[in-house]
Amino acid sequence: MASKRPLQTIISSASASIRTSRPARRCFPETSACAFSTTTPARRHEYEAKAAERPRWQQTPARMVAPFRVRPLPQGPAFEVNEDPRKLDEAYMRMLGRDGEKMLTEEVKWLAVTHKSFDHGRRGFNDRLAYLGRRIVSLQTSIALLNSPQVFNVLGEDEFGRKPFTxxxxxGLPSLTQEAIDGVLNTHRLGSVAGRYGLDTVTRWKPRRADNLKGSGFDAVLSTSLYAIVGAIALERGGEVANSVAQDKILSPLGFTFSSQSSI
Incomplete structure (x- = not known):
């Protein structure tokens, strides 16, 4: 009669047999994600070297380009965006005056007029600059409304002959309402101001339909570029210069007058 082995011995031998029957792991050298690309390492490095020589606004980052296109090409006419730096400098000079193209660095000048719909946002976009610029323009609009009171009696005549404190x-408080601010900073009005400076020809974006820019939200895109330029100036030139730009270049064309308008 065969002797019975302990249960622990049986489990240990079974585990050893499983470990010996399992195939050995293949060791791969440490490689980057681009090593699995369809291009060879030599050609990939050559492409990245050439891309590094070009300015940031001219190119899509090499590591963000797919090896082939997944979606079909859109139907309809293709929408062309501006790639000429001289045309962009002319728009900045029309908006900011003499030497206006020198107020921002080359990279920021292109970033301020690049919408997030352009190139899937891979070259950067102006949302954060526009957020700061919108706060600055909104503050200056509130100050302008306070200094431009409307003459009317809100409460009407009191039956007891009482007069409110004045x-x-x-x-200017009756003029300071959200409806009044929204009416001043309407996207259609801001789009007209941006078009006066030529931002409609240099703003980089991708419309939903190239044959219907207004229906694709062109005014909202132009107002975003307008806000982004103010935000960029605030970061690179300071809040005082940004306030002057908001007053002189945005609110003055909308009908406001300021007691002390500084030249930029």
């Missing part, structure tokens, strides 16, 4: 510092 003060020159409070005369």
């Amino acid at each position: 003060h020159p510092a409070l005369d």
Whole structure:
């Protein structure tokens, strides 16, 4: 009669047989994600070297380019965007005046007029600059509304002959409403101001339909570029210069007058 082996011995021998029957792991050298690309390493390095020589606004990052196109080409006419730096400098000079093209660095000048729909946002876009610029323009709009009071009686005549307290510092409060601010900073009005400076010809974006720019939200895109330029100036030139740009170049064309308008 065969002797019975302990249960622990049986489990240990079974585990050893499983480990010996398992195929050995293949060791791969440490490689980057681009090593599995369809291009050879030599050609990939050559392409990246050439791309590094070009400015950032002219190219899509090499590591963000797919080896082949997944989606079919869109139907309809192709929409061309501006790639000429001289044309962009002319738009900045029309908006900011003499030497306006020198107020921002080359990279920021292109970033401020690049919408997130252009090139799938791979070259950067102006949302964060526009957020800062929108806050600055909104503040200057509130100050302008406070300094431009409307003469009317909100409460009407009191039956007991009482008169409400008035003060020159409070005369503009009835004008300071969200509806008034939204009416001033309407995207259609801001789009007209941006078109006056030529931003409609240099803003980089991808419309939903190339044959219907207005229906694709062109005014909203132009107003974003306008805000982004103000935000970029605030970061590179300071808040005082940005306030002057918001007053002189955006709110003054919309009908506001300021007591002290500084030349930029």
